[in-house]
Amino acid sequence: MVSTSTSDAPVSRRRLLAWALVAAAIGLALAWTVGALVQDRAMATLRSRATASAALHAAVLRSELDKQRALPLVLADDADLEAALTSRAPERLAALSRKLETLGLQARAAAVYVIAADGVTVAASNWRQPTSFVGSNYGFRPYFTEALRQGRAEQFALGTVSRKPGLYLARRVDGGAGPLGVVVVKLEFDGVEAAWRAIGEPAFVVDPRGLVLITSQPDWRFQVRRPLPENERAALRKQGQFGDAAFAPLPLKSRGGDGVQRTDVARAERQVETLLPDVAPGWTLHLLTAATPADQAAAAARWITALVWILLCTALFWLWIRRRRIRLAAQREREARAELERRVEVRTQELTQVNRALSREVDERQRTETRLRALQADLVQANKLAALGQIAAGVAHEINQPVAAIRANADNGLVLIGRGKPETARENLVAIAAMTERIGRITDELRAFSRKADGRVEPTLVSEVIEGSVLLTASRSRRHDARLVREGEASGLTVLGERIRLEQVLVNLLQNAFEAVEHRPQGLVTLTVRDAGDTVQIAVRDNGPGLAPEVERGLFTPFLTTKPQGLGLGLVIARDIAAGFGGQLTAASTPEEGATFTLTLRKADR
Missing domain, CATH: 1.10.287 (Helix Hairpins)
Structure with missing residues (x-):
């Protein structure tokens, strides 16, 4: 017999290892490519949503700015204000302060005040408060000097009294003889910043220098998006409009493209930075949106691709192993068959006969x-x-x-x-x-x-089986002078079985019961139906003499009968029919109460 050579085993192992390395490389490349495609699509969706969210942030800011910019424009042409600045009469200035107080409350401005041409504040909406601007000299403020020179000015700075940041909107008030002074409205952005914080995404506005002016992160105020030269920082400190701010860089680390990562939060996730320029003159809105959903989608796509590739490679490897085993088994079978044929030649005739x-x-x-x-x-x-x-x-x-x-x-x-x-x-x-x-x-x-019977098992109404069986045995009941009593409600109960064979079982039980009470002066057969949850029990009880102990022990034994003309198969067949439907037929007997046969069947609707 030719034996199978194993000299090619090392070659097969080396080939298998090479295929495994190739499959791993292809799987890694495929997983990375699919992940990159999914991430690109997810990032495109994320950027689109971030742009819409940035537009919403900008709309909130522009709404607040547009509402407040109209106030100094209107006040600059107010006759009462011009008259108060011209006369500088105390009663006129007091009336003007009261008017500014009312306007400030209605417009929800942080402060509304009027500075005379000499730089002294002559009327203010906060004239009643300890921090009143009345009497303060703001001639050094750039918004004052620029408004006197150009007619209007805007400046974002810290308040010299309140120390709260805000945007100062200034308008020059002109008189017949020249400029009379400047009306100033200070706008604070606490409400805007609170609305941004409620949205949940970090947002901030920077000026052309990259200095953070408005932000949903209070710690980032007056920090810079990019480092400022030392001379520029010194000039800002000298102006004093930002207090003693250090102009430190924002805690954001670039991660390529528009991705950034916060450095002030442990295990910070990657975020996408969306820029919306010109939300106000010279201002740019920055919105940070978590890129985690896109990263998670890419990671999930890579893992799923890797898993599918592993399963595919495993299936192919299993098919290869199976095919190789089949091939080796076929080879061994051919060798064994050849050997068997040689051995069988001398016993062919004998095996043919067998x-x-x-x-x-x-x-x-x-x-x-x-x-x-x-x-x-x-x-x-x-x-x-x-x-x-x-x-x-x-x-x-x-x-x-x-x-x-x-x-x-x-x-x-x-x-x-x-x-x-x-x-x-x-x-x-x-x-x-x-x-x-x-x-x-x-x-x-x-x-x-x-x-x-055709042998089908199907839902069968218990009431139909009982009515048919009672109808078929009615003459037997009258011939034996026996009374049939029905107990229980069979209406609506459905069991698994076949009507013809179930009637055969019930007819057999009723006939046996009528024969058992044949010589009784008051023969009584009781047919009881009981709903037992998952099953239905049909009991046939007679008041006859009952079953002898030896008969009861072998009741379901074939060809065992007490009738002269009986074959002893009726109860055996009835029990087999019940068992075929998943039910059972049982018997109990006492000399005082007679015999009771109980047919238990499975419900069809459980």
């Missing part, structure tokens, strides 16, 4: 099993027909009586018609129709009962 004998035995066994199944079906049908034969005599009497009555009513109807009494004849015809219907019900039930 094979023929085995084939004959298998065929005979199959034929025996076929005959056994047919015999079992015939035995069930024979038992049914035997019961049908016992029922037939009583049913014939049930039919003969209505037939005789039909004949008599028909003859009477002819006579009544001849005498001209159609109404009376009609009553006879109605009686004939009722008796014909009764005969039809009996014959239909006999025909259905005699039909061979």
